Amino acid sequence: MSQNESPTTQSAATPPPAGVEIATPVSRGQIVRVALLLTTAFIVGALLLRAQADRIRPLDLPLPAGWVAVTADTVLAGISPQSAVRAARSADAPIGATPRVRLITLTSAGADAAALSGVYWLIVTDDVRPTMEIPAGDSLDVIRAYVLVDQGGAVVLAVERGFSSADPTLPPD
Structure with missing residues (x-):
């Protein structure tokens, strides 16, 4: 805004803020897709942890003979x-x-x-x-x-x- 313009001319050119806009509603399909994605990620992670835990490792301490x-x-x-x-x-x-x-x-x-x-x-x-x-x-x-x-x-x-x-x-x- 230049010094020659008044505040009234600027407000006429730009509209005032509209306030809070409500987002579009979430569909059931979107909720189901997110739930399936989270469930799949959880199951894959649990299976990977179980596969790692099932590895039998040798003991790192010396044992007596026999x-x-x-x-x-x-x-x-x-x-x-x-x-x-x-x-x-x-x-x-x-x-x-x-x-x-x-x-x-x-x-x-x-x-x-x-x-x-x-x-x-x-x-x-x-x-x-x-x-x-x-x-x-x-x-x-x-x-x-x-x-x-x-x-x-x-x-x-x-x-x-x-x-x-x-x-x-x-x-x-």
Whole structure:
């Protein structure tokens, strides 16, 4: 607007705002299409998640000789990993300060318990202890404890194995 024009001439040229305009109504067909699209996306996503969860992965913790187990990621656990550690500690199982806990499907526990199989919490801890014979004064034994806790919180099996400090399966310091 130039300085010579008055406000009345401008309002005559441009119409005043019309106010709120109501959108056209949504048809039932549009609602059905959106519902089908959302349902299809949900089903495809659920199937993809299930396919990923069904992959059986090898266990990332070392097992004693003769033990056979895989991860049990798809199993709904009866108790939490923290509850499994608490149950093992209250049963005086050999649990160290930094346990590694995995839900596993155990096929065989080897010579320790050949008939044992099922879904358990596996608790693995490494503990460094001085050896009974210390010829040089600084010899150490590494003790690895394996504890199996069932879904009810009962310790089913607790075993310890000794290793030399040069064992490649030991976790890094």
